[in-house]
Amino acid sequence: MLVLSGTIGAGKTSLTSLLAEHLHKPAFYESVDDNKILPLFYKDPQKYAFLLQIYFLNKRLDSIKAANADRESVMDRSIFEDSLLFHLNADLGRATNTEVDIYDSLLRNMMQELPEATYRKNPDLLIHINISFETMLERIKKRGRSYEQIANDPSLYDYYKELDQRYTDWYANYDKSPKMQINGDALDFVEDSAARQQVLQLIDEKIATL
Template sequence: MLLVVGGMIGLGKSSMAALLGKHFNTEVFYENVDNNPILPLFYTATDEEIQKYRYPFLLQLHFLNSRFRSIKRALYDDNNILDRSIYEDWYFAKVNNELGRISDLEFRIYGELLDNMMEELKELPKKAPDMMLYLKGSFETVLDRIMARGRSYELDNSLVDYYKRLWLGYDEWVMKHYHASEVLIIDMDCYDIVSSQEDAKEVIALVEQKLEKIRQ
């Protein structure tokens, strides 16, 4: 069994992955955030610095490399949880390209590299995840939870438009572009798995029910 957890920034992917890892007694591959040297620069750079140093493109390459490493290990072991995955990475690159933060040439190079990596995954014993948990929620919930977790570089008011652009297109990406596995949608406006044990148990039950249907 391989589960991936996806969704908008701030909605609790790492907490969900930890909950699932504990429940299924399996390893969790977390998104590389705390030790990512480019991420704070991506969030705090001026437009001039972005154009000069190409932080968005470098960040996408950094994440692509780390997610490729994680999914290879996860697919070999065939019993893991991924906190975001290589499948989702393309959506962030696409949005940054549309915003002019990644050039068309950079986006093409990124896409060719991603395609090459995906071809490599086809050679592994297990080809794809069994299910993605898609965490969705209102934009107000997204902002509230970003503020609550308190990463200083994520809190600047100038980032709200960027978050809104990501949020607006996420459902479309899941419905039209994600084809690797079954999807279970979890409405994070309705669940607080960190503060409520009852909510956590209910989400686990939903996951188990969905997996049972997949196995049939």
């Protein structure tokens, strides 16, 4: 299982389709636009933070189970980033210590590898698309999902800034599988076909070492 990661607007969904097509492997997406809880969460984070995480956890376990038929299937987001986001929200007072404890132990339980299991739940390779804070803000604006706009809610600026910082630390400390980073500022794999080829080649080279 190849798993994409990266902050909001990094290009996870786009690279998932490019990579799956390139490898002739199935892609697994977490659909954002039909997530009914996400807009509620942005409107009232304190009320919906925990429910949103339970929703994501459940969905991502579904995807992991489905993706496991193939070592090179591609997933558009890792379950670990949900935990990063939840801890950020908890530190902002949007979840209680009890909710955090329950979430953490549920995640650990779900992701524990059992010796008799027929498949692994952790990635075979984690691919992190690294974009700068400025690029993240540009992408959020360009894509225009209303609940993500700083113009509608100025407090989101600090939220995104903190998220950006936590992603850097999270990737540096990630140790659940082999990992690699793509420079998403320098290599615009959506708009630029030469950059796209370069990114796919970098990933091919990494897969060959696994």
